[in-house]
Amino acid sequence: MTGGLLGFLGGIGLFLFGMETLTSALRSLAGEGLRRWLLRMTSTPFRGVLTGAGITAVVQSSTAVTVMTIGFVGAGLIGFSQSLGVIYGANIGTTMTGWIIMLVGVKLKLGVLALPVLFAASLMGVLGEGQVARVGWMLAGLSLLFIGLDLMQAAAAGVNAHITPDWLPQDTWTGRLMMAAIGLVLVAIMQSSSAGIALTLILLGADTLSFGQAAAMVAGMNVGTTLTGFLASLGGGSEMQRAALANLLFNLVSAMLALPLIAVLVPLLHTLNTGPDDQTALVLFHTGLNLFGAAVFLPLTKPFAALVIRLVPDRPVTLAMALDPQLLADSGTALDAAARTATAITEAIGQALQAALAPQHARDLRPLAALPGQVVPARKALETWLSRLHVPPDRPELLSRMAALMHLTDHITRLAARSQEHTRIAHLADNPRLARPARTIAAALAKPRKAGQAARLFAHIRGLALRHRRGALLREHAGMISPVEVFRETDALRWLDRVAEHAERIEHYGAQAAGPQINAKRPV
Template sequence: MLNDIVTGLGGVGLFLLGMEIMTDALRQVAGRGLRQALGRLTASPLRGAAAGAVATAVIQSSTAVSLITIGAVGAGILGFGASLGVLYGANIGTTMTGWIVMVLGLKLKLGTLALPLLFLAAMLILLGRDRVARAGRGLAGFCLLFIGLDMMQAATGGLGAWLSPEVLPGDGWGGRLLLVLIGAAIVALIQSSSTALALVLVLLGAGALGFAQAAALVIGFNMGTTATGLLASLGGGRAMRMTALANLLFNIGTAAMAFPLLDLVTPLLHGAWPGGDDQTALVLFHTGFNLVGAAVFLPLTEHFAALVARLVPERPVPLAKGLDRRLLADEGAALDAAQAVADRLRHKLFAALAQALGPEGDLRALSSVTVQGREAVAALGTFLSQVRIAPDRSHEAARHAALLHQIDHFQRLLERCEQRDRLAALRQETRLAREVAAVAAALRQDRVRPRLAGLIERRSRRYRRGVLLQEHAGLVAVTEVFERTDALRWLVRVTDHAARLSQHAREGR
């Protein structure tokens, strides 16, 4: 008995490890293209659902797709309404894992073939680099899936003596509801609905579970997958929290539709496939109720989005919100979140500077954003130091470098913002009114370009020569010359840092 328990636990562990390794390798291959595709293919909820289903089938993790989607919403790449279709599709795409496990693992029994393939995968990892090593990790994860599945099947032979449908909560509605909650708790704990589904398929084949009990657990698995997204959204803005809540409500709604239909669909599922066994019927049930859920919610997406918006009220978001360590598992999502924070800080800082340079000379916003800005820049630097990018990911490396450049210019610009005497001197110099007004307008519209910085630089040289000539003629005191030229140099530097910030932000996106 103890040997069977140890073997079963080892099989579950190998399956979990295999899913993690394979998903990570596939995510690294598809990560950048996936985010770009989500941005392009979500013009309508239906197209978003198709994109979400394909993406989840490719990287074999609805949790990963949900996290990428939540991160993309927080970064402004996806709108909230567009993200809903992706979440619907992710639930459909994740059912592909059940088919892979059932057909390749339980029917064709590829566990034995996986052993020599695991040796090949190890050689690719040890001897290859970059893409070859990544392919080896993906193959290793795939092999571990089926080796773990074989171990789980071997363990169920001995476990059948004490684990049976009678041991679990009864087949009544109360028992089934309890099993739904147990299923949700299991997946929230192990963070893999695919592993939980594989174990249920094995137990179902061994007769340790009844079909209705297994189906109730699978309904709970769907709900448990939302736990990671909810946790990831806690540190984010309103759009991220809305997306995570919508994912939870969608899964609860789908479960509420599937749960009452268990007795009705059981004979239909067993008769829909030649040989109608319980395992095939369970995978059909998993795919079917997710398809029905998406079909019901798709026409109601606009109303559903409005409901979620009412449930998640707006609240002030600190500048560094969204830099969640859980996003570090996906370098693209982490860079999206970092760029979103940088954009938010740039907008606030530019607006505050525009107010200070404007006719009213209001410094209150500038004082506030200077303090918040230093905290946000420090948090941004710490977060980016933890982002790990593979050597062959040149696009992500370039984005990372652009964000580091932004941090540098933020620090320099924040130092300038503390030099209030330069601001006062600028506003008193009427001959610079046009230049000051032009910079303020560009800052207000977030359209500071290198051309404007060059124009301010050229005009500053002419102005400096004029002030020096005035000093030679005795029209201006030496101290006043320094005050004016320092103030002018301040304007040139501020314009230059602002222009470079905008340029590096475009590169970072």
């Protein structure tokens, strides 16, 4: 009994490690193309279901798909109701793992064949670089998964003599709820619904569980896989909290609706050309459970989204609110959040300058005075975020965005410092000839334009500032203005020139930092 239990635990450990290695390698292999596809294919909740199911089946990680989706919601590229479609689909996509485990791992027992594959894959992962290394780690993860399944199956052969279905809660209302609770706790401990499904399939094949008990456990596992994410989201942003709550409610309601139907589904699932095979019927039940939940929730997506938003209201707006720590799990999404934060800081500076440069009757200096208290913490949070962000060295598109964000942060820092030169700003606001170009820069910062338009605009303003500086020096030479006045005017014009330069660089690097999928959605 002890040997069987130890073998079972070792098999679960190998399976979990293999699943994590496989998922990480698949996500890395997919790259930025997967994110662009996800963004393009989520225009409606129904398309989001299809896209979420397909991408989750590819990368074998509903969490990764959810993180990418919430990053798009935070950037304003898709609405929350659209993201719910992806969440429904991600739950359907996770059932593909169960089919792979049942058809390839449990039925064929490839553990012995996986051993030489593991050796070759490990060499590829350790000695290879780039895509070769990623393929190696993917094959290594897959091999460990099958070896772990074989260990669990071998251990289960010794366990079934000591544990039988009679030892566990029976197939009654109370018994189903208790089995669902056992499944929930198991997945919450293992942190993997795939490992939970594999464990249930092996126990079912060893006659340790009846089909009704296994089905109730699977329903509970569907809820358990969301519980950890929900608890982890409590310290995150409102978008992440809403997604985690929606995922939890979706799986909880689906499970509660499915539990009473188990007795009806048992004969039905065993007559759909599957014969008396309980394991195949269980995987069918798992897939059907999530399809049933999606069918129930999809027509109710808008009211469901409104309910979740009401339960998780918006927090007080801060410039760095997009920097949710959980988004660091995906490099592309983390870069999106950084770009969004840089844009928010730039717009706040532009709006404060607009208010300070307005005509006398509408001028308001309070936003400019309050700006350091908003910008300084946000800028420091952005710098800390970028220092924590890891970008793979062989991803040139992500490295380019990261470099652009570094330049962008530098120019934002210098622009923020310029915004506190109140004397020069006041001189520009009171000068009829210079107020208009200064207000134009502030308006462009407050509402980003297309990069080409912005470059031409700022180049024109810089040329204008240079001509005005020469004119001021000539007027002083002719005795038309005093030396004190010429110093004030040239200082103000130098401010105008430098701010125009920073604004042009911010637009330039902002377009690079945003990435192709953001620029494709940016309104003209």
